[in-house]
Amino acid sequence: MSIPQGALPISLxxxxxxxxxxxSWISSVDHKQIAIMYLATSAFFFCIGGLEALLMRVxxxxxxxxxxxxxxxxxxxxxxxxxxxxxxxxxxxxGLSTYFVPLMIGASDxxxxxxxxxxxxxxxxxxxxxxxxFFGGGAPDAGWFSYAPLxxxxxxxxxxxxxxxxALLAIGVGTVAAGLNLIVxxxxxxxxxxxxxxxxxxxxxxxxxxxLIIFALPPLNASLVMLLVxxxxxxxxxxxxxxxxxxxxxxxxWSFGHPEVYIMVLPAFGFISEVIPVxxxxxxxxxGFVAASTxxxxxxSFGVWAHHMFAVGLGHGWDLAFGASSMLIAVPxxxxxxxxIATMWGGAIRFTTAMWFAIAFLITFTIGGLSGVAFAVVPIxxxxxxxxxxxxxxxxxxFGGTLFSxxxxxxxxxxxxxxxxxxxxxxxxxxxxxxxxxxxTFLIQHFLGLAGMPRxxxxxxxxxxxxxxxxxxxxxxxxxxxxxxxxxxxLFISYKNGEPAGDNPWDAWTLExxxxxxxxxxxxxxxxxxxxxxxxxxxxxxxxxDWKR
Amino acid sequence: METLSEVSHEVATIPKTKLCMLxxxxxxxxxxxxxxxxxxxxxxxxxxxxxxxxxxxxxxxGIYTIFLLSSSGTVFLAGRSLKQRNRARFLxxxxxxxxxxxxxxxxxxxxxxxxxxNNVTINRNLFGTTxxxxxxxxxxxxxxxLLLMITLFGVIKAGGEKQMIALESVxxxxxxxxxxxxxxxxxxxxxxxx
Numbered sequence: 190m191s192i193p194q195g196a197l198p199i200s201l202x203x204x205x206x207x208x209x210x211x212x213s214w215i216s217s218v219d220h221k222q223i224a225i226m227y228l229a230t231s232a233f234f235f236c237i238g239g240l241e242a243l244l245m246r247v248x249x250x251x252x253x254x255x256x257x258x259x260x261x262x263x264x265x266x267x268x269x270x271x272x273x274x275x276x277x278x279x280x281x282x283x284g285l286s287t288y289f290v291p292l293m294i295g296a297s298d299x300x301x302x303x304x305x306x307x308x309x310x311x312x313x314x315x316x317x318x319x320x321x322x323f324f325g326g327g328a329p330d331a332g333w334f335s336y337a338p339l340x341x342x343x344x345x346x347x348x349x350x351x352x353x354x355x356a357l358l359a360i361g362v363g364t365v366a367a368g369l370n371l372i373v374x375x376x377x378x379x380x381x382x383x384x385x386x387x388x389x390x391x392x393x394x395x396x397x398x399x400x401l402i403i404f405a406l407p408p409l410n411a412s413l414v415m416l417l418v419x420x421x422x423x424x425x426x427x428x429x430x431x432x433x434x435x436x437x438x439x440x441x442x443w444s445f446g447h448p449e450v451y452i453m454v455l456p457a458f459g460f461i462s463e464v465i466p467v468x469x470x471x472x473x474x475x476x477g478f479v480a481a482s483t484x485x486x487x488x489x490s491f492g493v494w495a496h497h498m499f500a501v502g503l504g505h506g507w508d509l510a511f512g513a514s515s516m517l518i519a520v521p522x523x524x525x526x527x528x529x530i531a532t533m534w535g536g537a538i539r540f541t542t543a544m545w546f547a548i549a550f551l552i553t554f555t556i557g558g559l560s561g562v563a564f565a566v567v568p569i570x571x572x573x574x575x576x577x578x579x580x581x582x583x584x585x586x587x588f589g590g591t592l593f594s595x596x597x598x599x600x601x602x603x604x605x606x607x608x609x610x611x612x613x614x615x616x617x618x619x620x621x622x623x624x625x626x627x628x629x630t631f632l633i634q635h636f637l638g639l640a641g642m643p644r645x646x647x648x649x650x651x652x653x654x655x656x657x658x659x660x661x662x663x664x665x666x667x668x669x670x671x672x673x674x675x676x677x678x679x680l681f682i683s684y685k686n687g688e689p690a691g692d693n694p695w696d697a698w699t700l701e702x703x704x705x706x707x708x709x710x711x712x713x714x715x716x717x718x719x720x721x722x723x724x725x726x727x728x729x730x731x732x733x734x735d736w737k738r
Numbered sequence: 739m740e741t742l743s744e745v746s747h748e749v750a751t752i753p754k755t756k757l758c759m760l761x762x763x764x765x766x767x768x769x770x771x772x773x774x775x776x777x778x779x780x781x782x783x784x785x786x787x788x789x790x791x792x793x794x795x796x797x798x799x800g801i802y803t804i805f806l807l808s809s810s811g812t813v814f815l816a817g818r819s820l821k822q823r824n825r826a827r828f829l830x831x832x833x834x835x836x837x838x839x840x841x842x843x844x845x846x847x848x849x850x851x852x853x854x855x856n857n858v859t860i861n862r863n864l865f866g867t868t869x870x871x872x873x874x875x876x877x878x879x880x881x882x883x884l885l886l887m888i889t890l891f892g893v894i895k896a897g898g899e900k901q902m903i904a905l906e907s908v909x910x911x912x913x914x915x916x917x918x919x920x921x922x923x924x925x926x927x928x929x930x931x932x
Contacts, residue, residue, distance in 0.1 A: 295745060295747075296747075297745070300754045300758070301754075301758065365762075365765055368765075369758050369761050369762055369765070370758075372757075372761055373754045373757050373758045373761070376752075376754075376757060377747075377750035377752075377754045377757065378747060378754075379747060379748045380746070380747055380748070381746045381747060381748055382748075383748060384748070403761055403762075403764065403765040404764070404765065404768055407765055407766070407768035407769035407772065408768065408769075410769060411769050411772035411773055411776075414871070414875070415773075415776065415871065418860065418867070418871050419867075422860050422861055423860075423861035424860050424861055424866075424867035424870075424871070425861070425863070425864050425867045426776065426780075426867060426868075426871075431861075431863065431864065431867070432780075432784070432785070432863065432864050433780070433864060433867070434779075434780075434783075437776065437779065441772060713745050714745075715745070716745050
């Protein structure tokens with residue numbers, strides 16, 4: 190990749206070239222290099238988290254298997270969830286934000302390049318710390334939300350949960366720094382003419398998302414500190430024996446955890462809001478509604494946390510209040526779905542792989558959204574809580590939602606990052622394998638959940654159809670594994686031999702396409718004037734620019 | 739076709755360092771809010787063992803509190819001196835601020851030593867757990883503030899010139915740490931006295 194040299198000026202003797210190249214990455218404060226390290230690291234953890242998923246699916250392929258021991262199973266599902274959320278989804282979104290926000294607003298870098306590097310390195314070493322737990326006495330085993338008192342010393346005496354808390358604390362601090370950095374970048378480094386009402390919608394989503402990050406991560410960090418104090422100094426925050434309250438952990442964790450759900454999906458809305466207009470050849474329908482509904486989602490997301498806790502018995506009034514607020518949050522989300530469909534309506538749609546993933550996103554994310562609304566109905570929640578219905582729901586929003594949109598973004602932006610097109614032929618193979626594999630794995634889990642199969646149990650009795658349904662799910666999971674391999678293969682061959690991309694292969698309209706692919710260190714020498722939301726359209730169509738309409 | 743123009747930026751009304759610090763402090767406020775809520779929530783749960791009323795001395799801590807609050811004033815005076823380009827006075831006000839902050843930490847250390855000597859510890863009961871966690875994390879923030887100011891002192895003494903924005907950001911942080919202490923002092927010490 191012809192990434193320019195990084196921060197350190199080092200003599201370029203031939204035998205030192207390799208070391209220098211490595212140093213230029215390690216010492217880099219360039220937002221594009223840091224972003225690529227983010228993306229590469231999260232891809233690495235995605236493979237590990239995916240292998241963990243396959244281990245679980247093998248164990249569950251048929252009733253009564255003993256492929257994994259119960260203890261190992263607990264560790265694997267905890268690591269799978271923690272990895273996918275904290276080491277894959279959040280950092281892949283941060284990586285793409287770090288790469289494209291400065292480019293889309295015409296800036297030469299982030300507001301604080303060194304803090305940007307700090308965020309990345311905290312993430313990388315936090316991830317390594319988490320995985321070191323396997324060698325340090327055992328991985329954490331209390332699930333990704335580590336409910337007390339399961340997470341306390343008497344129930345989990347090996348140091349796995351200490352690694353878990355320390356690793357998430359490191360990553361959490363880095364994530365807050367990234368959120369601060371992105372807000373300040375967007376507020377202070379916009380190119381002339383790029384008013385807040387002309388920001389690309391992806392940048393809008395990142396802005397709102399960054400506010401969510403800086404206000405939602407502190408409750409997690411505080412909870413982690415309290416858990417560590419409990420475990421290391423025998424304090425009593427979450428232990429009943431000392432008079433503490435395990436329920437407090439649930440309140441604190443979910444007051445982070447629900448905004449976190451939106452932290453993991455708002456940038457995804459941003460990708461979709463860029464990809465669908467470009468491949469429908471129409472500007473986004475209802476720009477203001479997409480932006481404003483995002484603000485509404487962000488505000489509401491702080492008032493819905495207890496819908497994760499209906500089963501603990503909060504009392505009728507609280508159940509009603511949180512049920513109502515949770516249903517309410519579906520409204521601004523639904524608004525967006527209609528905006529995207531209306532953008533496609535009557536457009537000259539180009540069915541590229543990016544567009545296929547965006548369309549698939551609309552379908553699977555809507556299914557995930559609908560099963561989510563079902564959880565807001567308290568009696569339904571009581572019936573299906575802690576079953577595979579939950580597993581199906583969250584994978585429909587996180588995989589069918591966020592990851593589908595990340596794949597769309599990958600096909601859309603890879604040409605900009607590498608200078609080469611991703612193969613559309615392999616892209617289509619990747620898409621169909623993903624779409625079929627995903628639905629085969631998770632659609633059936635709704636029915637398993639409704640039939641009463643509990644999540645997080647290492648095996649199950651041979652009840653009618655349970656074995657067959659689980660086998661279908663396992664086959665689907667292996668198809669997904671194959672799909673990911675095809676994607677990685679596509680990245681590899683396209684990077685080596687892909688078609689040269691040129692500056693603007695999709696004929697897109699935002700500023701990142703106004704520079705070379707990949708962009709030079711300083712991003713832009715000159716920028717087009719920004720007089721509307723589509724500066725490159727205006728440049729190409731001086732007879733009919735957006736700002737004259 | 740319109741020509742491309744050189745890169746120039748929208749003028750931001752606030753320096754980026756200051757904006758970052760303000761946002762960071764908003765984030766920190768949520769962090770302390772969670773710890774304070776935990777203290778308040780568990781306050782009614784303490785059924786046996788030491789409590790704030792039985793083990794703390796609001797008067798002694800009150801004196802150390804005066805030092806911390808005064809240091810907000812002295813860091814303000816330091817900023818004014820820097821604006822007036824009076825370096826010597828700036829350095830001495832900053833030194834006084836560091837001194838006052840350090841005195842507060844010494845006071846906290848002495849209080850902790852006394853409590854530990856009386857077997858009031860973090861694992862004794864819920865009072866110990868919430869008290870030491872909350873005040874300890876606040877003390878840690880004071881300590882970080884001292885490091886920031888000592889660094890700034892060194893940079894400006896060595897001849898750094900354009901440090902006004904850095905000082906403004908550090909002052910904001912320092913005022914924040916003070917405000918958090920006012921809340922903590924009111925909730926832990928004054929509430930126990932009444």
